[in-house]
Amino acid sequence: MKNGLRELRAKKGWSQAELADRLEVSRQSVNAIETGKYDPSLPLAFRLARLFGKRIEEMFEED
Amino acid sequence: MSICANNNRATKGYRLRLAATMATYLICLATTVRILGRHHPEGWVAYGLALLPALPVVGAIGVIGIYLTEEKDEYQRTVIVQSMLWALGLTMATLTVWGFLELFAGVAHFQTYLAFPLFWVMAAVVSPFVRMRYR
Numbered sequence: 001m002k003n004g005l006r007e008l009r010a011k012k013g014w015s016q017a018e019l020a021d022r023l024e025v026s027r028q029s030v031n032a033i034e035t036g037k038y039d040p041s042l043p044l045a046f047r048l049a050r051l052f053g054k055r056i057e058e059m060f061e062e063d
Numbered sequence: 064m065s066i067c068a069n070n071n072r073a074t075k076g077y078r079l080r081l082a083a084t085m086a087t088y089l090i091c092l093a094t095t096v097r098i099l100g101r102h103h104p105e106g107w108v109a110y111g112l113a114l115l116p117a118l119p120v121v122g123a124i125g126v127i128g129i130y131l132t133e134e135k136d137e138y139q140r141t142v143i144v145q146s147m148l149w150a151l152g153l154t155m156a157t158l159t160v161w162g163f164l165e166l167f168a169g170v171a172h173f174q175t176y177l178a179f180p181l182f183w184v185m186a187a188v189v190s191p192f193v194r195m196r197y198r
């Protein structure tokens with residue numbers, strides 16, 4: 001799935017490590033999601049959406 | 064015997080438990096070798112002594128199971144489970160091929176207690192490739 005996580009993170013001025021801390025996951029997880037290589041589970045997608053104040057469908061879209 | 068890349072609470076617990084099972088394994092192995100070598104027991108005592116070093120190894124499999132339930136990072140869990148599935152498949156394939164070579168071509172006997180270390184060697188080999196898929 002495509003996502004605009006990298007842009008959203010950049011807008012907040014967070015590093016991958018900072019975002020990882022906020023999500024309580026590893027930095028590798030954030031990187032894998034940003035590159036679109038790993039699709040997060042629904043609970044993690046909800047956590048991401050809440051963190052950025054967006055709806056899930058605004059953050060992720062099908063390839 | 065660690066394919067965990069992060070250093071969170073689950074990983075620390077895993078390393079601690081694994082170190083404990085491996086220390087127990089070494090003690091059990093030394094005890095078995097010593098008693099069998101000196102006293103040559105037979106029957107149930109020999110069976111019991113032979114099983115002694117196997118138990119911590121079986122425990123190590125349980126330690127992996129505990130780690131997978133404790134690991135909160137779903138991506139890390141995915142990478143580790145995929146690495147282990149690849150390692151399991153490769154280990155089974157290797158042992159099957161070796162078994163037929165033993166049966167029909169007379170190659171040296173493979174000691175089955177080495178299956179567990181072989182699995183970990185396979186896991187260590189495939190783990191970087193699995194991680195590479197997500198970069």
